[in-house]
Amino acid sequence: MPLRDVLESLKTDVNEGLSTAEVARRLDVYGYNELAEKQETPWWKQLIAQFQDFMVLVLLCATLISAFLGEYVDAITILAIVLINAILGFIQENRAERSIKALKKLTAPNAFVIRNATLQHVPARELVPGDILVHEAGDKLAADARLVSVNNLEIEEAALTGESLPVRKICDRHFAEDTALGDRKNMVYAGTIITRGRGQSVVCDTGPHSEVGRIADMIQDVGDEDTPLQRRLEHLGKLLVWGCLVICAVVVAIGIFKGEPIFLMCMAGISLAVAAIPEGLPAIVTVCLTLGVQRMIKENAIIRRLPAVETLGCVTVICSDKTGTLTQNAMTVRKLYTAGTTYEITGSGYDISGDFLRNKQEFEPRKDKNLELCLITATLCNNSIIKQNNVAITGLWRKKQNSGWSIEGDPTEGALVVAAAKAAIWREDLEKTLRRIDELPFESERRLMSVVYQDQEMSKFVYSKGAPDTILDLCKSYWVDGRELQLTDDNLQSIRKVHDDMTSQALRVLALAYRRLVPTEKVDGSIEHDLVFLGLIGMIDPPRDEAKQAIQICRDAGIKAVMITGDHPNTAIAIADELKLYELGANRALTGRDLDAMSDQEFNKIASKVSVYARVSPAHKLRIVKALKQNGHIVAMTGDGVNDAPAVKEADIGISMGISGTDVTKEASSMILADDNFATIVAAVEEGRGIYDNIRKFIRYLLSCNIGEVLTMFVASLVGLPLPLLPVQVLWVNLVTDGLPALALGVDPTEANCMRRPPRHPKESVFSRGLSRKIASRGAQIGFSTILVFTGIYLLRNDLALARTMAFCTLVFCQLFHVFDCRSENYTIFELGMLTNPYLLLAVAASTIMQLSVIYVPFLSNIFATVPMTAFDWLIVLTVAGWTFILSLLKHILRLARGSVKPVAVKIR
Ligand code: ATP
Numbered sequence: 028m029p030l031r032d033v034l035e036s037l038k039t040d041v042n043e044g045l046s047t048a049e050v051a052r053r054l055d056v057y058g059y060n061e062l063a064e065k066q067e068t069p070w071w072k073q074l075i076a077q078f079q080d081f082m083v084l085v086l087l088c089a090t091l092i093s094a095f096l097g098e099y100v101d102a103i104t105i106l107a108i109v110l111i112n113a114i115l116g117f118i119q120e121n122r123a124e125r126s127i128k129a130l131k132k133l134t135a136p137n138a139f140v141i142r143n144a145t146l147q148h149v150p151a152r153e154l155v156p157g158d159i160l161v162h163e164a165g166d167k168l169a170a171d172a173r174l175v176s177v178n179n180l181e182i183e184e185a186a187l188t189g190e191s192l193p194v195r196k197i198c199d200r201h202f203a204e205d206t207a208l209g210d211r212k213n214m215v216y217a218g219t220i221i222t223r224g225r226g227q228s229v230v231c232d233t234g235p236h237s238e239v240g241r242i243a244d245m246i247q248d249v250g251d252e253d254t255p256l257q258r259r260l261e262h263l264g265k266l267l268v269w270g271c272l273v274i275c276a277v278v279v280a281i282g283i284f285k286g287e288p289i290f291l292m293c294m295a296g297i298s299l300a301v302a303a304i305p306e307g308l309p310a311i312v313t314v315c316l317t318l319g320v321q322r323m324i325k326e327n328a329i330i331r332r333l334p335a336v337e338t339l340g341c342v343t344v345i346c347s348d349k350t351g352t353l354t355q356n357a358m359t360v361r362k363l364y365t366a367g368t369t370y371e372i373t374g375s376g377y378d379i380s381g382d383f384l385r386n387k388q389e390f391e392p393r394k395d396k397n398l399e400l401c402l403i404t405a406t407l408c409n410n411s412i413i414k415q416n417n418v419a420i421t422g423l424w425r426k427k428q429n430s431g432w433s434i435e436g437d438p439t440e441g442a443l444v445v446a447a448a449k450a451a452i453w454r455e456d457l458e459k460t461l462r463r464i465d466e467l468p469f470e471s472e473r474r475l476m477s478v479v480y481q482d483q484e485m486s487k488f489v490y491s492k493g494a495p496d497t498i499l500d501l502c503k504s505y506w507v508d509g510r511e512l513q514l515t516d517d518n519l520q521s522i523r524k525v526h527d528d529m530t531s532q533a534l535r536v537l538a539l540a541y542r543r544l545v546p547t548e549k550v551d552g553s554i555e556h557d558l559v560f561l562g563l564i565g566m567i568d569p570p571r572d573e574a575k576q577a578i579q580i581c582r583d584a585g586i587k588a589v590m591i592t593g594d595h596p597n598t599a600i601a602i603a604d605e606l607k608l609y610e611l612g613a614n615r616a617l618t619g620r621d622l623d624a625m626s627d628q629e630f631n632k633i634a635s636k637v638s639v640y641a642r643v644s645p646a647h648k649l650r651i652v653k654a655l656k657q658n659g660h661i662v663a664m665t666g667d668g669v670n671d672a673p674a675v676k677e678a679d680i681g682i683s684m685g686i687s688g689t690d691v692t693k694e695a696s697s698m699i700l701a702d703d704n705f706a707t708i709v710a711a712v713e714e715g716r717g718i719y720d721n722i723r724k725f726i727r728y729l730l731s732c733n734i735g736e737v738l739t740m741f742v743a744s745l746v747g748l749p750l751p752l753l754p755v756q757v758l759w760v761n762l763v764t765d766g767l768p769a770l771a772l773g774v775d776p777t778e779a780n781c782m783r784r785p786p787r788h789p790k791e792s793v794f795s796r797g798l799s800r801k802i803a804s805r806g807a808q809i810g811f812s813t814i815l816v817f818t819g820i821y822l823l824r825n826d827l828a829l830a831r832t833m834a835f836c837t838l839v840f841c842q843l844f845h846v847f848d849c850r851s852e853n854y855t856i857f858e859l860g861m862l863t864n865p866y867l868l869l870a871v872a873a874s875t876i877m878q879l880s881v882i883y884v885p886f887l888s889n890i891f892a893t894v895p896m897t898a899f900d901w902l903i904v905l906t907v908a909g910w911t912f913i914l915s916l917l918k919h920i921l922r923l924a925r926g927s928v929k930p931v932a933v934k935i936r
Pocket residue numbers: 348349350351437439440469470471472474475476492493494495535536537591592593594595
């Protein structure tokens with residue numbers, strides 16, 4: 028349809044957009060702009076799934092048989108324990124799933140629309156037909172829409188048409204109804220990506236009615252990814268199952284051979300298998316990962332893919348953009364050079380008060396025509412707006428207060444608008460007599476932006492700004508006092524000298540140029556030539572304070588920080604120097620041009636030494652990631668623009684910017700920085716290391732406890748002792764010790780030295796660095812302690828019930844003492860501080876109360892066949908179970924007495 032008909036039939040207006048009330052009405056009619064979600068599994072099915080574990084089913088069958096044989100109490104108890112275990116498992120899994128869902132919501136797409144005549148950023152699911160969309164390069168389209176205006180708009184429609192080359196779009200034509208999707212150049216479709224240019228469009232179809240909605244079934248989300256660790260643990264789990272089953276079978280066989288009742292032995296074997304198989308491990312790992320992810324959100328790092336949490340702990344290089352990530356992205360113009368004179372500009376931030384100084388003297392800027400033309404060019408070749416307290420400020424406004432200044436649009440351009448405003452030059456005033464007729468947008472590859480304006484006499488002018496090297500290459504003459512003079516080598520040399528002066532003071536420098544077009548000249552992409560050089564403009568963008576600290580932390584943690592920027596090498600090195608990221612002699616700085624001149628092999632050789640890359644374009648980033656990976660590094664790489672996406676995707680941890688990032692980069696990334704801040708990356712790495720440590724902690728705990736349980740039963744049966752623990756007791760040990768204490772280890776605070784050790788190798792096993800030895804030795808200790816108590820009491824006092832009760836308690840308390848050791852592989856629990864993980868204290872207290880209740884509550888003690896223990900019995904149990912703990916406490920007291928105790932070794936959140 029012709030555009031007018033489209034707008035009419037959708038009852039909308041390009042400038043006003045829809046009203047809030049109309050949007051609400053249309054949402055009712057058309058529904059949300061989202062594809063039908065996959066059917067969710069109902070909660071009861073998830074609960075039932077908990078019982079589908081093979082060993083649990085066997086246990087349930089056996090319980091049923093025991094009920095038939097009249098063992099009601101045992102049957103009910105076992106059933107209750109299995110039920111509680113299942114509910115705990117269900118809660119854990121449910122919680123993990125809910126937080127994964129919440130994460131997905133956090134990263135849901137947004138869109139820019141015009142509604143109630145203002146530009147708004149709204150969730151893409153709330154779009155309705157008739158909404159006016161505003162597009163920029165890097166956006167992913169959220170609905171099908173008819174283009175209203177375009178400016179070099181190019182769209183990659185591979186998702187829909189399979190064609191990977193971008194399609195150039197138009198808006199002023201319409202096509203026959205049967206035109207193929209790929210040829211409908213006046214339309215844009217949901218799911219496609221804007222690779223270049225700008226545009227506006229009116230939404231025609233949303234959600235299931237869009238083209239992508241019609242094929243939605245084909246592109247339903249693939250399942251959630253497991254992390255490498257989860258996959259390895261699953262594998263380990265299978266091995267353990269078989270191991271346990273074999274041992275249990277041996278225990279049962281020996282028991283039966285010795286004449287123990289067959290049924291009791293079978294129940295014992297099955298209970299042992301259920302207790303020893305760490306079925307809760309994968310769920311606890313997921314809970315631990317997702318809880319960590321939630322903590323990261325609080326620190327402004329949003330994880331998009333769970334495996335990233337693990338990889339974070341292995342990162343060896345962080346490649347970061349400079350502007351906005353290492354620096355504040357709050358630019359202020361400090362210097363301006365034109366016609367042989369350098370001016371200074373005072374003021375700070377985006378506040379529009381400030382003065383112009385020439386030779387340190389204040390003067391009236393509009394009286395200097397050279398300066399005036401520079402500022403006019405800077406403000407015309409510009410799309411940013413200054414705001415005070417969120418209200419757009421134009422020339423008509425009088426300043427009332429000093430605070431609340433901000434910028435909408437590119438901060439570099441914002442700084443230019445502010446500088447011009449200090450001389451009372453406003454785009455809105457200039458546009459009363461000048462009309463913008465074209466724009467060649469800024470692109471990182473071109474480092475250049477131009478606009479074309481027409482005045483009332485119909486003369487056309489191109490105003491350009493960009494990186495000085497780029498602009499100077501396009502200039503033939505320079506401007507001085509109203510004349511355009513030929514640019515000689517001498518002129519160029521003095522301009523370059525001023526430029527180098529500015530950049531070495533860490534200023535970001537842009538050059539300004541203009542040209543009057545020949546009346547017959549066509550306005551297209553080839554007008555940027557024979558420009559007249561106007562001047563240089565230098566702005567500061569101070570480094571972020573927290574970035575400096577974060578780089579120091581990286582150094583201690585064996586992580587290399589690398590700056591990658593489109594800015595000039597001098598500026599980049601000056602800032603890197605301030606951040607202590609670059610040291611002359613120790614590190615190298617390369618430019619994009621150096622990179623182009625090098626072969627892959629040459630570059631691979633030096634890639635590990637380079638700390639600063641300047642004047643690089645996004646395509647170089649991919650080469651940098653690949654070279655670093657070749658060198659064995661685990662690379663984190665930030666990106667914001669649409670062309671950064673390949674590098675972000677290639678990196679081990681792709682990081683996109685929450686504020687300045689495009690949809691495409693966000694989608695390619697595994698982590699989003701909500702505050703675009705370098706320090707947040709480092710905080711996330713620390714969190715990643717802490718999470719991995721915690722996973723190791725509860726693996727150590729669970730496996731050593733399970734080994735202890737299996738050994739107790741196995742060795743006792745080998746040496747011909749009666750069953751040391753009854754089936755219900757074994758199941759109870761599993762319930763008391765595996766659940767809460769293991770979970771509490773999962774939320775243990777990070778050790779203070781976590782960022783003072785080198786990164787972990789990604790292929791490293793979870794059991795490396797002596798963990799398997801620790802697990803085996805502690806498992807053996809737990810098993811033999813239990814057998815020791817059992818044998819001693821059984822032989823000396825000839826009381827099987829008491830021997831079993833004491834063995835039962837020894838096994839439980841061995842584990843409850845052991846859980847404290849598992850908090851650290853480097854420090855004792857007393858160095859860490861008992862109180863630094865209150866959850867663990869609560870979990871141990873709860874487990875202790877549960878254990879005491881099965882001994883002292885008469886009803887329960889009947890069920891669990893326990894007998895009361897005397898104080899002396901307790902002394903034996905606690906000494907055997909906790910001697911290492913007691914020893915370590917005594918040592919700590921000694922050290923306290925000597926005054927040689929170090930401060931708490933954990934980071935309290
Ligand atoms: P980073 O990658 O650290 O964010 P950057 O922001 O400096 O670096 P680009 O935005 O690619 O990188 O800018 C590269 C160069 O292009 C700048 O040094 C500047 O000279 C020029 N430039 C930046 N913004 C604009 C703009 N809006 N218009 C014209 N030229 C610009």
